[in-house]
Amino acid sequence: MVEGLPMDENFQDIKVMVIDDSKTIRRTAETLLKKVGCEVFTATDGFDALAKIADTNPDIIFVDIMMPRLDGYQTCALIKNNSKFKSTPVIMLSSKDGLFDKAKGRIVGSDEYLTKPFSKEELLGSIRQHVK
Template sequence: MNNALTIMVIDDSSTIRRSAEIFLSGAGYRVVLADDGFDALAKLADHRPALVFCDIVMPRLDGYQTCTLIKNSAAFHATPVLMLSSKDGLFDRARGAMAGSAACLAKPFTREGMLAAVRAHATSSPD
């Protein structure tokens, strides 16, 4: 895949980040990893991801807060944010939607599930 889309994965678990990186880079995507919301916000402008996977439960800045900050920024309000939740509950989905999340992917996720989510939600980057 030339002109590969960039996808950001925000999760405080190195295991989850590594799994996501293997799945996504194996499918030809460029992957940017962040270990929490602050790390992600610092990397957004440099990498301009076409899609963001964001864990809900993280220290310092949780996934809902991170998603809200991304969606409230002029530069990234159109970037789809998909929440990663270890508890696939209705409350998580509703709260994620209120924060501006496009969808919620349950953990542990499969390669197929993650790639299907990317195909469903990623937009081609404008550049």
């Protein structure tokens, strides 16, 4: 038990990829997810992530939209266009919660859209909803 939180059996052995150019966001998500038993991999941008996704085969991917080099929409589209990973849930993370951003996320194949700052419950809820 960590800080009064029981280890949730559902999250044991779930591999999560967090892609964000913000070190703070990556660290926050990694800390929250490791506390409940997830195995967490992080990447600083889409290019960094694509190599790591092939190596780690995550169960779910959280990707920031606004990133240098390869943004979240492009990263999501590349993941979803790969036959090996097209069924892997991709959750978009953004500080913008506009209708256009959400629609664009759907078009490239994202499974859900979380607005920053996200809560621990939102992260875990996404995993509960999308990971079998």
